Amino acid sequence: MKVAVFSDVQAVLPALEAVIEQIEAWRPDMVVMAGDLVNRGPDSGGCLTLFDRMRREQGWLPVNGNHEVWVLGCSAGPAATEGEHEIRRFTDLAWRQVADQADRLRGWPDHLCLHPPGADAWMHVTHGTMAGNRDGIMPNTSDESLVGKLPEGVSLFVSGHTHRTHQRHTQGMDVVNVGSAGSPFDGDVRGSYGRFTWRGGQWHPELVRFDYDRERAARDFETSGFLDEGGPLARLIYLEWQRAELLIAGWRQRWQAAVLRGEVTLEYSVSHYLRDCG
Numbered sequence: 001m002k003v004a005v006f007s008d009v010q011a012v013l014p015a016l017e018a019v020i021e022q023i024e025a026w027r028p029d030m031v032v033m034a035g036d037l038v039n040r041g042p043d044s045g046g047c048l049t050l051f052d053r054m055r056r057e058q059g060w061l062p063v064n065g066n067h068e069v070w071v072l073g074c075s076a077g078p079a080a081t082e083g084e085h086e087i088r089r090f091t092d093l094a095w096r097q098v099a100d101q102a103d104r105l106r107g108w109p110d111h112l113c114l115h116p117p118g119a120d121a122w123m124h125v126t127h128g129t130m131a132g133n134r135d136g137i138m139p140n141t142s143d144e145s146l147v148g149k150l151p152e153g154v155s156l157f158v159s160g161h162t163h164r165t166h167q168r169h170t171q172g173m174d175v176v177n178v179g180s181a182g183s184p185f186d187g188d189v190r191g192s193y194g195r196f197t198w199r200g201g202q203w204h205p206e207l208v209r210f211d212y213d214r215e216r217a218a219r220d221f222e223t224s225g226f227l228d229e230g231g232p233l234a235r236l237i238y239l240e241w242q243r244a245e246l247l248i249a250g251w252r253q254r255w256q257a258a259v260l261r262g263e264v265t266l267e268y269s270v271s272h273y274l275r276d277c278g
Contacts, residue, residue, distance in 0.1 A: 001116040002026065005125055005178050006193035007034035007160025008065070009051075011041030011094065012182030012241070013220065015191045016050055018212035019181045026195060031058070032112055034160045034178065035065020035127030038094055038105070040237055041182060042217075042224035044071070045097035052104045064108040065127040065161070066134045071095050072105060083259045086266040089231030113154070116198035121155040123196065123203065128161045136161035137177050143170045150175065156203045158194060163246065165192050165207045176205045185246040189214065217241075232270035239274070247277060 004023045009016045016037075023031055037051055038044035054060040070088075075095050079085035098105060110133065112125045127133040129149040137146065137159055150157055150171050157175045164186045165179035179192035190209040197204045221227060221241070227234050233248065240247045255269035 001030075001198040002028040003030045003032065003114070003123065003196045003198075004028040004193060005032045005034055005158050005196065006181045007127065007178050008036040008163055008180035009033075009038075009041075009047055009182040010036055010067070010180065010241075011038050011044040011047050011097075012212075012217050013043040013046045013050070014213040014217045015182035016047050018210055019191055019193050020050070020054065022193065022208065022210050028195070030114065031060040032063060032125050032158075033060060034063045034125055034158065035133060036067045036160065037062070037065070038098060039067035039071050039091055040094075041241070042220040042226040043097070044094040045101070048098050048101055048104055052101070061112060062108045063112055063125055063127055064110050064133060067091075067094075068105055068108060069133065071098065072102070075099070075102065081260065081262070083262055083266065086231050087233060087256070087259065089229065090226065090234045090237065093226065093229050119198070119201070121198070121201075121203060122153060123156040123158065124151050124154045125158045128159060133161065137166065137175060138162050139164060139166045143168070146170060146175075156196065156205070158196070167205055167207065174203060174205055176207070178207065183241045184244045185240070187244050189244045232266045236270055236274065239277070247273075250277075 006019050037047050070091055071094050074088055074091050113122055115122045128135040131149045154173055157173050159177050163180035163184050166177040168175050176194055178194035181191040181193055190211055192209050195206040221238050236248055251273045258264050259266050259269055
């Protein structure tokens with residue numbers, strides 16, 4: 001049995017097209033998209049359309065990520081304050097891109113469990129951990145901190161969210177983070193996904209890196225309206241994509257509370273943070 005898992009496309013359509021090509025060439029028995037297909041990138045609508053076609057025609061399976069939850073949440077109504085409105089402008093753009101097919105996003109599960117035929121070696125796929133879809137596993141996450149965050153009785157736990165590939169063995173199971181197909185944060189601009197093969201009575205994980213058309217993706221950032229309509233944070237997200245480096249967490253720690261309190265504008269905070277980032 002062969003299972004492919006990818007995650008965190010983040011609305012980068014050329015990356016989704018490339019990982020589909022990679023996976024189809026491998027010919028797995030099952031494919032899981034482990035969340036964050038949309039948002040944080042230029043083409044949420046195109047990515048949702050393409051993935052939904054793979055779901056309907058090939059039986060590919062989705063799992064909720066925090067960005068699917070956020071996009072659908074933002075559809076419920078406008079932000080309460082100007083600061084909140086500015087912070088979520090790129091997500092409001094993602095909602096406009098998917099609004100006409102929003103039903104394709106609804107009802108995705110938070111977890112998927114499967115096992116190979118004739119064996120009780122369960123594989124559990126989720127976006128983050130059992131603590132939630134915003135709780136990710138990093139290479140420097142300690143084994144001790146994962147106590148209570150991993151499911152019981154499984155052989156293999158697979159996640160995404162952090163945009164960093166990683167694997168370890170803890171609590172009697174293999175734990176694998178498949179990284180990000182569209183916007184890695186480990187300094188390697190290539191996309192990533194996971195291949196999992198049941199062979200010889202155990203799961204064999206393999207993390208795969210792949211190239212995709214980044215020139216086309218860069219044009220999409222510039223021509224889709226993402227940088228113009230997504231607000232100041234869109235510039236920071238684009239720089240993250242260019243560098244394959246997480247930057248927004250530092251902005252959030254330094255500036256977000258002040259923006260939400262109305263002490264500074266989002267434009268001011270992002271401009272100063274980008275200057276500090278070089």
